Amino acid sequence: MALEISESNFAKEVLESDKPVLVDFWAPWCGPCKMLTPVIEELAGEYEGKVKVGKLNTDENIEIASKFQITSIPCLILFKGGTPVQKIVGFRPKNDIKKIIEENI
Numbered sequence: 001m002a003l004e005i006s007e008s009n010f011a012k013e014v015l016e017s018d019k020p021v022l023v024d025f026w027a028p029w030c031g032p033c034k035m036l037t038p039v040i041e042e043l044a045g046e047y048e049g050k051v052k053v054g055k056l057n058t059d060e061n062i063e064i065a066s067k068f069q070i071t072s073i074p075c076l077i078l079f080k081g082g083t084p085v086q087k088i089v090g091f092r093p094k095n096d097i098k099k100i101i102e103e104n105i
Contacts, residue, residue, distance in 0.1 A: 002044040003054035007061050013054060015082040020104050021052040022097075025068070025075040027059045032091040033074045039094045043101070050105055080104055 005013055005023060014021045024040045026033035037055075044053035058065040058073055068077060068084065078086040078100060086100050 002040050003052060005054040005056040005061075007064055010056070010061075010064055013052065014079050017052055017079070017082070019050065019052055020085075020101070021054065021079045022047075022101060023077050023079065024053075024055045025058050025065060025070045025073055025077065026055055027057060027073055029059075030073050036074045036091055039097065042094065043097060046098075047101060047105075051101055078104055 002024070003013060014023060022040075022043065024033075024036065026036070040053060040055060043051075047053060056064060058070055072089050074089075074091060076086075076088040076092075076097065077084045085104055088097065088100065
């Protein structure tokens, strides 16, 4: 299951993680975000123990969304060593996302 990420746990779960972290920046009103949710949940299960997969609600965490210049959602950012290494904007098929994860683990 994808980890719920917010301003209160972002530093600990993402920036200080010893594993790569895929963060799904989303909002409840976003149709493509809803389409991506099952894909994110599947990836969380498939990469358990290798990659953290989390979801961050941009409406509730405006400061973080602003810091990482999230202007369109859904937006996925893969962090490695606390640094963003890959950004995907818009809905993408699961295989596209897996390819980016595989290149970074």
